[in-house]
């Protein structure tokens with residue numbers, strides 16, 4: 200009993216010390232990682248990843264890479280989930296930015312159109328004023344001419 204709890208706390212310690220997110224590709228010592236099957240009473244037939252050097256020398260309680268395969272895969276899934284949600288968030292932000300830009304562009308175009316309309320109105324008004332003045336003058340001259348005759 201004490202042997203089982205001892206080995207379990209040992210593997211937990213190692214896991215905490217050599218904590219690697221996802222599937223480890225290489226140990227810190229430079230060795231590659233090998234997949235092994237646990238033969239312990241506590242985790243029978245559970246697959247784990249181990250530093251080749253540590254596995255070859257049957258090291259115990261060391262800080263070379265040790266990771267349960269299911270944990271590693273769970274990490275990978277979590278990382279993937281995070282990546283997907285990050286990407287989605289980014290996409291959403293991009294879309295919002297795009298929409299904001301489009302809205303701004305539409306507003307600017309509207310403003311420009313409005314300003315042009317105002318310009319045209321002003322020009323039209325000043326032309327009308329000139330025409331009215333010319334007309335009034337023309338009428339006065341005509342009346343004067345008529346009176347002269």
Ligand SMILES: [Zn+2]
Pocket residue numbers: 226227228229230250251252253263264
């Ligand atoms: Zn190692």
